[in-house]
Amino acid sequence: MTGLADIVARHRRRRAGAAAGGDIIQRIALLLAVLLAAAAILTPLIAPFDPLDQSLISRLRPPAGFDRASPGHLFGTDELGRDVLSRALYGMRLTLTLAFVGALIGLCLGGTLGVIAGLRRGWLEDAIMALVDMQIAIPFTLVALLVLAVLGSNVTVLVLVLGVAGWEQYARIVRAEVRRLTGQPFIEAARAAGAGTVYIARRHLLPNVVSPLVVQFTLALSNIVILESTLSFLGLGVQPPQPSLGSMVGLGRDYMPTAPWIVLAPAALIVTLTFTVQILGDWLRDRADVRLQER
């Protein structure tokens, strides 16, 4: 229950911010996002070494600039002499791919169920919303543990698990939007003119839910990056020798006292990723809709 004056003031601020292309933090985040995305796409070209190449004579070498540093290995090497920078880059590429595909799966699943729940009242809506409530009530990390332990961890299983992780947010948003919109005169007019349900969903509802969905997609990306890293950190996500940011931190833990760079490089990259994506998500949310701002 924010006052009208608040909303107006915020709206003005939002306008000002949007016109200036966001404040300095948001611009930095945008720049970082472009850099990280480019690094992920171009990884095979820019990574200095093969991420799986072992070299037992140059094991556990510190990053450039320290004593005993091995030439070429900017961020040092790990316990098998593999290049930490190259592994971190390939790890980020894999993490981002998994996050994108996972978020898309969540979007399709949650979006479809949300539209159904919003258009069809009655038992179907109740059933879908009960599923949403359940998904919120059950700590999803635990279900993920169970499924990954049973099915064994491979990329397909992992990406499906990540996709199911956030579907309920999309479903809630879409259902709320659809319910709000279907009460409006233009939908009624379309229906009176003989438009079918699918036509209305595609032509009138979809364009209106795009912007909240884009915002949710961005925020979900950062959550999925964290979930994937966590599972890989625990040894239940991406399996060695394939590098992922989470598993690099998990496996590097044993060498922390003597070789902290093995852990610090991927950890820093994870935090940079999540910060960047979240700042962009918040920015998009501010720009997309006044009503969503306070959440």
Add this chain to the structure above:
Amino acid sequence: MTDYLLRVVIKMAVTLFAIVTVTFVATRLSGNPIDTFLGEGLTDEGRDALIAYFQLDRSIWHQYVAYLRGVVSGEFGLSFIERRPVTQVVAARLWPSAQLLLASIGLTAAVSIPLGVLAALYRKSWIGSAVMVVAFSGYAVPNFVLAVVMILTFSYWLNWLPVVGNGTALHFIMPTIAMSGVLIAALTRFTRNAMLDVLGQDFIRTARAKGLPELAVVMRHGLGNAGVTVISVIGLQIASLAAAGSVVVETIFSWPGIGQLLVTAAIMRDYPVLQFGVIAVAVAVVLINAITDVAYALVDPRIRLARS
């Protein structure tokens, strides 16, 4: 109120039933669980004996009903590794987990509520922005990164704090902070928004107009009303977040709780333990949610009246 209680109980029962079903389906996803969990090295007779024992030759519906019957009578089977009832295995881990959970929720409340109030009061100045940046960071930094950086700094570099175990008060510091990062982020945001909602209302203006000191307005009328929402958030959202966090944090710090047990069970494929552990944690979360719902309705009559 009876109506409301009834609805809470039904919702709880449906959720619990769903959890039990999900764990059943999850363990049958890969077909024959014997193959998944025992792997190679089993003689044909041994395999047949196990299949007969677990009734895996019967239809899936028969297995499901048998499983439900076991759940109702408290039979969850034996741990593959420890060779004793999983209920005992999990029960032994309960207290350490509860200790860590309570410490984290205590720390979260002690930090988040003042921060959230500050952020609401000084919304337009740098104080408000600074608080929100801190809260924001909690969302962006995964708890295992926070834990690893703390271990590097305070254990290996400064040599102040122990890494593994739960023997002394010092052992609580890092795990509690690692658990609380995300929780503080969530609760600070909620406290701020709840305070903003309340502070914008007419009775706050009345309280100010009748000459109450600002502190009394904020604490008694503001936080007094926002507090109900804040406590319900602790019950509804924080419980679930904390359950997920304990899995990671307990593993890192070798904390002998349920979270660590679950990860070990997942890696060792000790599926009776995993199955029961997931059910136990989910039941705890659902119970906390239900208690919060009821407590909320008791304190605030608008809730139970509005929903009926």
